[in-house]
Amino acid sequence: MILLPIILLAFLVHRLALALDPLIFPRLDKVEVKNPLFIVGLPRSGTTAAHRMMASHSEIFTSMPLWELLFAPALCQKYVIWGAYKVDDALGGPLNKLINWAQDRLASGFDDIHQSRLTDPEEDYLGLLPFDGCFLRVLMFPYAKSTWALGDFSSLPNAKRTRLLAAYRALVQRHLAFRGEDLRLLSKNPSYTTWASDLADTFPDARFVGMHRDLEQVVPSQLSSIETGIQIFGHSAHDPWIIGQFTHLLRGYQKRLKEDAERLGNRFKLLDFQSLVKTPDVALREVYTQFQLPQRNPEDAASLKQLLTEAHRYKSKHKYALSDFGLQSADLL
Numbered sequence: 001m002i003l004l005p006i007i008l009l010a011f012l013v014h015r016l017a018l019a020l021d022p023l024i025f026p027r028l029d030k031v032e033v034k035n036p037l038f039i040v041g042l043p044r045s046g047t048t049a050a051h052r053m054m055a056s057h058s059e060i061f062t063s064m065p066l067w068e069l070l071f072a073p074a075l076c077q078k079y080v081i082w083g084a085y086k087v088d089d090a091l092g093g094p095l096n097k098l099i100n101w102a103q104d105r106l107a108s109g110f111d112d113i114h115q116s117r118l119t120d121p122e123e124d125y126l127g128l129l130p131f132d133g134c135f136l137r138v139l140m141f142p143y144a145k146s147t148w149a150l151g152d153f154s155s156l157p158n159a160k161r162t163r164l165l166a167a168y169r170a171l172v173q174r175h176l177a178f179r180g181e182d183l184r185l186l187s188k189n190p191s192y193t194t195w196a197s198d199l200a201d202t203f204p205d206a207r208f209v210g211m212h213r214d215l216e217q218v219v220p221s222q223l224s225s226i227e228t229g230i231q232i233f234g235h236s237a238h239d240p241w242i243i244g245q246f247t248h249l250l251r252g253y254q255k256r257l258k259e260d261a262e263r264l265g266n267r268f269k270l271l272d273f274q275s276l277v278k279t280p281d282v283a284l285r286e287v288y289t290q291f292q293l294p295q296r297n298p299e300d301a302a303s304l305k306q307l308l309t310e311a312h313r314y315k316s317k318h319k320y321a322l323s324d325f326g327l328q329s330a331d332l333l
Contacts, residue, residue: 041211
């Protein structure tokens with residue numbers, strides 16, 4: 001398959017660029033990561049919606065957009081791409097228009113499952129792909145034990161956990177150096193549900209929002225959402241073994257959420273999917289109150305109002321059921 005060599009070449013380029021960063025920017029390791037906020041929880045439980053709503057508070061939060069994660073995890077790469085963008089903009093933006101046209105056509109088919117464009121805030125574990133630290137590899141290697149170990153971070157050897165946490169911190173430092181060291185990282189990733197304990201130790205002032213949803217909706221929604229991606233690599237989300245692995249993994253996520261909510265106390269806010277869908281403004285107010293976050297300025301408040309309006313109007317076309325994957329409620333116990 002030609003796609004895999006291209007991906008590996010891109011990872012090699014990223015690792016070389018990341019290695020160059022300390023030489024070009026010697027004070028990079030001095031960048032402080034202050035009060036990060038992590039949105040974790042079950043996949044398909046509203047983590048993206050919560051992330052987009054909170055990320056709209058741009059006065060205090062910053063999140064890694066998709067273009068940085070895929071094409072510029074290194075600080076030197078960010079400046080090169082940003083420089084190219086400014087030149088293109090001065091010429092009337094022909095390249096930007098072409099990119100927007102292409103991504104609208106390529107990504108529109110996934111909008112009912114997970115809408116994302118290059119400038120949208122995205123899951124920053126994508127930045128760990130060059131370090132083999134991203135569970136997204138399940139699309140390529142769903143039968144490898146090492147893949148499922150990434151799905152449960154606590155099951156990894158201590159040395160690998162330490163290495164990935166160091167790599168992640170370095171990615172965050174690069175992002176803050178580029179976006180503004182006074183900003184607060186806002187990260188969203190269901191896979192970080194099993195990272196929460198280690199992230200809480202790595203960032204002692206971190207706070208967590210944990211999204212919860214009934215497994216009867218989560219399991220078929222998750223399997224349905226990966227079907228197209230996993231088919232690209234010749235696999236099927238309807239494979240009984242893959243279904244069993246995901247079911248086991250997501251049961252573990254549900255258990256971990258409750259444990260971390262108790263262990264981390266006021267550092268952890270548990271939110272239910274239905275509360276976010278029905279009354280997103282109330283749900284966000286609870287988060288802001290618990291973590292004593294500052295009020296939004298008028299510009300950010302207007303942006304949130306638009307997102308809330310869209311959230312109330314949104315009706316997903318993504319359809320799924322346990323029976324689609326040969327499962328019953330008893331299989332989730």
